[in-house]
Structure formats: C-alpha cells, structure tokens
Amino acid sequence: MLQLGDEVVYFSAVFLLVMLGTRSAAGASLLTACLYVFMVMFRFPPVPADQAGRVLRPRAPSGGVPVVAHRGGSHDAPENTLTAIREASRNGATGVELDLSFTTDGVAVLMHDETVDRTTNGSGPVSKLQFVQLKRLDAAARHRLKDKFSVEKVPTLQEAVQECIKHQLTIFFDVKGQPDKAVSALHEMYKKFPVLYNSSIVSSFEPKVIYKMRQTNPSVVTALTHRPWRLSRFDDGTPRSVSTWGQLWTGVLDVLLDWAHHHILWKLCGVSAILVQKDFLSLDYVQYWAERGVEVVGWTVNTAVEKDYYQNLLKIGYITDSLLEDCDSHY
Ligand SMILES: *[C@@H]1O[C@H](CO)[C@@H](O)[C@H](O)[C@H]1NC(C)=O
Numbered sequence: 001m002l003q004l005g006d007e008v009v010y011f012s013a014v015f016l017l018v019m020l021g022t023r024s025a026a027g028a029s030l031l032t033a034c035l036y037v038f039m040v041m042f043r044f045p046p047v048p049a050d051q052a053g054r055v056l057r058p059r060a061p062s063g064g065v066p067v068v069a070h071r072g073g074s075h076d077a078p079e080n081t082l083t084a085i086r087e088a089s090r091n092g093a094t095g096v097e098l099d100l101s102f103t104t105d106g107v108a109v110l111m112h113d114e115t116v117d118r119t120t121n122g123s124g125p126v127s128k129l130q131f132v133q134l135k136r137l138d139a140a141a142r143h144r145l146k147d148k149f150s151v152e153k154v155p156t157l158q159e160a161v162q163e164c165i166k167h168q169l170t171i172f173f174d175v176k177g178q179p180d181k182a183v184s185a186l187h188e189m190y191k192k193f194p195v196l197y198n199s200s201i202v203s204s205f206e207p208k209v210i211y212k213m214r215q216t217n218p219s220v221v222t223a224l225t226h227r228p229w230r231l232s233r234f235d236d237g238t239p240r241s242v243s244t245w246g247q248l249w250t251g252v253l254d255v256l257l258d259w260a261h262h263h264i265l266w267k268l269c270g271v272s273a274i275l276v277q278k279d280f281l282s283l284d285y286v287q288y289w290a291e292r293g294v295e296v297v298g299w300t301v302n303t304a305v306e307k308d309y310y311q312n313l314l315k316i317g318y319i320t321d322s323l324l325e326d327c328d329s330h331y
Pocket residue numbers: 121122136137138151
C-alpha cells in the first residue's frame with residue numbers, strides 16, 4: 001500500500017518537473033512512462049519474507065535481538081579469523097560479519113583492509129600477495145590479545161563459511177569492491193553450501209555489487225549498507241576533501257545518494273535489509289523501513305547502553321565489535 005503511495009508521489013514529481021521544464025505534457029508523460037517501465041523491467045523482487053526472516057531474525061538463544069560480531073568480533077579475537085568465528089559463537093553471537101578480499105592469484109580470503117599491514121606481521125596490498133605468501137603471515141600479530149591467541153592464519157572464504165555453518169552462525173558477507181570477482185566467489189559458495197540461502201546475507205555500500213549479486217543469483221538475501229555523509233566524510237567525521245569546493249561537491253553527492261538509497265536503489269536491488277551507521281537510527285527510521293518490508297540493522301554498536309537501546313526500544317539486530325565488554329569502534 002505504502003509502496004504504491006511512494007511510487008505515485010515520485011512519478012508525479014518527475015512528471016511535474018519535466019512538464020515545468022519542457023512545457024510539454026506529451027513529453028512529460030512519455031518520459032515518466034519510460035521511467036516506470038525501466039523500474040518494472042530492471043528491478044529484482046525481494047526474496048520471500050520467510051527466507052529473509054530466517055536470515056535476519058534467527059533464533060537468538062536468550063530470545064533477544066540478533067547480535068552480529070563485526071569482522072568476527074574484532075575486539076574479542078583477531079578479526080576475520082576462524083578463531084574469531086569460534087569465539088563469537090562461544091560468546092553468544094547469532095552471526096558474524098566477514099570481509100571478502102582476493103589474493104593476486106584470485107583466492108577469496110577474509111581481510112578488511114586493502115593491505116595486510118594493520119592486522120598481520122606482513123606488509124603490502126593483499127592483491128599483490130600470492131595465497132602461499134599470505135598463508136605464511138600471522139593474522140593475530142597485531143591484536144591486543146595476541147598472546148592469548150598466538151599464531152592465526154588468514155582464512156579462505158570457504159574455510160570461514162564452513163566454520164560458520166558448523167556453529168550455525170548467520171553470515172553477513174561484506175563486499176567492498178571488485179564486484180565481479182566477489183559475486184562469482186559468493187555464487188560458488190551458495191552452490192556448494194545451499195544452507196547459506198537460509199543463513200547468510202550479502203551486503204555492500206555499492207548498489208552495483210548488490211544488483212550484480214541478484215542478477216547472478218536472485219535467491220540470495222541482500223542488504224545495502226548506508227552511512228550518511230560517507231562520500232564527504234571519513235568514519236570519524238573529518239572531511240575527506242581539503243578544498244571547500246570538494247567538500248561541497250561530495251556533500252551534494254551524499255544528499256543524492258542518501259535519497260537514492262531510501263527511494264530507488266533499495267527497490268531496484270530488492271534488498272531485504274539496510275545496514276545503517278548507528279548514530280543515524282531512531283524508532284521512526286526503523287518504522288519507515290518496516291513499512292516497506294525492509295529490516296534495519298545498526299552498526300557498530302559497542303556499549304552496553306546502546307545495546308540496551310537496540311534490545312529493548314528499537315528491537316532490531318546490531319553489529320558489534322565485542323560480545324563481552326564496551327569498546328571503541330574499530331574502523
Ligand atoms: C609472521 O609470523 C609467522 C608466524 O610466527 C612467521 O612464520 C612468519 O615468518 C612471519 N612473517 C614475517 C614476514 O615476519
């Protein structure tokens with residue numbers, strides 16, 4: 001009902017704008033009609049609600065909201081490792097969020113950054129390392145609990161998937177770039193482990209990743225990730241661009257992207273969820289999406305007070321760096 005309402009408003013707005021601009025009712029009608037046909041022809045319907053529900057509302061042991069360990073729980077264990085996955089399960093997470101990356105010989109592995117410097121004892125871009133070279137590195141080398149966990153390997157995507165299945169964890173696959181490689185590697189995983197259709201979701205900041213994923217495999221549950229002002233500001237709020245014009249321009253793009261995410265892209269991609277930076281969440285915001293059949297998941301929720309707000313007020317799932325204690329955000 002509401003979705004139809006949205007559409008009537010948008011297409012009327014387009015019609016009016018074009019009509020005012022061109023002073024031609026025929027031209028405006030034609031353009032609006034073309035736009036409508038484009039949306040209908042090129043959008044992917046969302047996966048069935050019961051399938052999305054299995055992924056986004058898995059049985060939480062305590063009856064609470066779903067709790068997803070960010071990068072496997074980067075505060076509690078070395079991020080994006082098999083140990084992190086095991087720890088997350090032991091500490092009561094319902095799922096883990098994992099980052100996909102590729103070695104120079106095309107092996108899908110877990111790594112958040114473009115380089116291995118921050119998390120391992122190696123250096124340089126992942127994309128310049130052979131898998132055999134990456135395998136020799138210690139993924140626990142830079143972690144605050146490195147003595148507790150000693151040596152950890154960088155896992156392959158498949159190893160991580162199998163570990164999650166073993167522990168019945170939901171997986172949030174986070175895809176940053178390389179849409180073609182990522183989509184084909186993930187598609188392989190869904191073919192090999194069909195249980196993933198009921199227990200995983202592919203998310204990205206990039207709508208084209210999600211669109212491509214659904215084009216390749218329309219049965220996959222997907223989400224768009226959103227952080228307002230992402231193009232103009234870093235995670236900590238400082239401007240990306242030093243020039244005033246740069247800031248202004250990226251700011252305009254941010255407004256457009258924000259509008260597109262909330263009004264067009266979610267529908268075109270047929271996403272089941274939107275993953276939103278926690279500072280921009282409210283009950284009204286959650287309600288906006290609930291009316292459109294889309295779940296909201298907040299990130300990165302790291303304090304007991306915030307977790308309580310999600311559990312008792314918003315009643316939605318969240319992504320956290322720690323299942324055990326309050327901690328700072330690990331960007
Ligand atoms: C990193 O640590 C592992 C395990 O201790 C070791 O085998 C490897 O040689 C180290 N690599 C570098 C580049 O220091």
